[in-house]
Amino acid sequence: MAVQNTTPVKGTWSLPKLDVSQFVVLALLVGLDIVLGKLTVGTNVLKISFVFVAMSLIAKWYGPVWTMMIATILDVVGATIINPSGTFFLGFTLSAITAGLIYALFYYNQVHVSWLRILGAVGLVTFVVNAGMNTLWLFIMYSQVHTWDSFVTLLMPRLIKSIMMYPIQVIVTYAFLNNAAVKQATKKIFNK
Amino acid sequence: MNNIMIGRFVPGNSWVHRLDPRTKMIVTFVYIIVMLWANNWQTYAWTAAFVVALVKLTDQPFKLYWDGLKPIFWLILFTVILQLLFTPGTPILFSVGPFQVTVPGILNAIYVMVRFVLIILMSTILTLTTPPTSIANALESLLSPFKKIGVPVAELALMLAIALRFVPLLMDEMQKIMNAQKSRGMSFSTGGPIKRAKAIIPLLIPLFIGALQRALDLANAMEVRGFKDAVQRTKYRILSYQKIDKVAFTALIGFVIIFFVIKTWLHG
Numbered sequence: 001m002a003v004q005n006t007t008p009v010k011g012t013w014s015l016p017k018l019d020v021s022q023f024v025v026l027a028l029l030v031g032l033d034i035v036l037g038k039l040t041v042g043t044n045v046l047k048i049s050f051v052f053v054a055m056s057l058i059a060k061w062y063g064p065v066w067t068m069m070i071a072t073i074l075d076v077v078g079a080t081i082i083n084p085s086g087t088f089f090l091g092f093t094l095s096a097i098t099a100g101l102i103y104a105l106f107y108y109n110q111v112h113v114s115w116l117r118i119l120g121a122v123g124l125v126t127f128v129v130n131a132g133m134n135t136l137w138l139f140i141m142y143s144q145v146h147t148w149d150s151f152v153t154l155l156m157p158r159l160i161k162s163i164m165m166y167p168i169q170v171i172v173t174y175a176f177l178n179n180a181a182v183k184q185a186t187k188k189i190f191n192k
Numbered sequence: 193m194n195n196i197m198i199g200r201f202v203p204g205n206s207w208v209h210r211l212d213p214r215t216k217m218i219v220t221f222v223y224i225i226v227m228l229w230a231n232n233w234q235t236y237a238w239t240a241a242f243v244v245a246l247v248k249l250t251d252q253p254f255k256l257y258w259d260g261l262k263p264i265f266w267l268i269l270f271t272v273i274l275q276l277l278f279t280p281g282t283p284i285l286f287s288v289g290p291f292q293v294t295v296p297g298i299l300n301a302i303y304v305m306v307r308f309v310l311i312i313l314m315s316t317i318l319t320l321t322t323p324p325t326s327i328a329n330a331l332e333s334l335l336s337p338f339k340k341i342g343v344p345v346a347e348l349a350l351m352l353a354i355a356l357r358f359v360p361l362l363m364d365e366m367q368k369i370m371n372a373q374k375s376r377g378m379s380f381s382t383g384g385p386i387k388r389a390k391a392i393i394p395l396l397i398p399l400f401i402g403a404l405q406r407a408l409d410l411a412n413a414m415e416v417r418g419f420k421d422a423v424q425r426t427k428y429r430i431l432s433y434q435k436i437d438k439v440a441f442t443a444l445i446g447f448v449i450i451f452f453v454i455k456t457w458l459h460g
Contacts, residue, residue: 024411174394
């Protein structure tokens with residue numbers, strides 16, 4: 001009975017019980033994540049996606065357990081139904097869970113998320129998860145020749161993209177998570 | 193942006209439409225997993241034949257499937273070019289600087305493209321013939337064993353159903369906000385990456401506030417109707433497997449067996 005009229009439990013590793021408003025807001029944030037997946041800005045060389053914004057807010061408000069579960073569902077449903085692109089692979093699901101966990105460990109229950117936390121979380125997700133783990137999955141899935149050189153060939157363009165994306169993601173995350181409207185919403189929905 | 197396939201359900205009474213959504217999801221997942229083992233033209237031809245047969249059974253015009261492929265055309269092209277230029281091997285057809293176009297590279301590029309297209313076609317079959325709410329119900333039913341380890345399956349399924357239901361509305365809202373910002377002189381397509389990223393904040397905040405307001409309205413509506421717990425929900429349509437689903441599962445088992453027979457005995 002996870003959905004009840006109660007205030008959230010604050011333990012990091014518990015599954016916070018949600019009241020109806022918190023539950024529906026989480027559902028709408030999942031919807032927002034799907035919609036933001038369709039929004040890219042930038043040039044042909046560097047396309048910027050904003051899916052990390054909704055996931056960051058889910059992590060800040062709902063903690064690691066909900067975030068990891070949502071990340072799992074969104075990855076599986078996203079890769080097969082919402083954005084089918086031939087890349088459904090359990091490795092990517094593991095990446096999505098890891099990214100959700102990292103965001104939640106850095107942002108959960110933070111009224112004001114500091115630059116340091118954002119730099120750390122975005123850095124780990126960008127370089128370890130996106131550039132490292134995801135390149136490894138692509139290497140396993142598509143590369144016919146499994147040598148260190150072919151892995152590096154695949155890694156380099158992804159690493160360069162990650163280096164370019166890092167400051168952008170940090171700035172957008174900081175501006176969004178610490179926006180006055182978001183803080184007001186936190187008070188309204190979570191009484192904190 | 194409006195090419196999203198969610199909500200693209202086209203009502204019909206085809207053989208595929210009448211299947212239980214769980215059957216369609218299982219077939220889709222098994223197919224995607226089996227595709228990971230395809231590695232020669234015989235296995236690709238067999239998986240292609242299976243999808244083409246299913247497309248035919250949906251009684252939908254091919255244009256709908258083509259619409260599903262168009263949004264990721266560039267992603268497919270990019271991946272194909274990468275495969276073409278970075279797959280080592282012999283014989284080498286020609287070299288341009290550090291890049292080599294090899295026969296294994298061309299074969300690999302074709303296989304990757306076919307894999308992309310087939311998986312997208314298979315997923316499109318599911319979304320064209322199944323309403324999003326049925327997909328969420330099917331997911332709830334299929335994930336029910338995880339309830340035993342404390343996973344709130346009913347809540348996650350309801351959450352997904354609400355999210356999928358609101359995706360088209362949120363898309364429209366995002367388009368409206370973008371147009372409103374553009375009419376006030378905001379540009380999302382000029383300047384460097386950081387300037388463009390900053391320009392997105394005035395889009396994200398109103399979108400978020402709009403979504404939040406909708407969520408709170410919906411929560412009120414649910415509460416006044418007595419909603420307390422996703423677990424206690426009753427359903428208008430109870431899912432149950434029919435004879436047609438047994439036929440589909442038999443066909444799926446046949447497909448998998450023949451796939452591995454082709455993979456093992458025809459190519460090794």
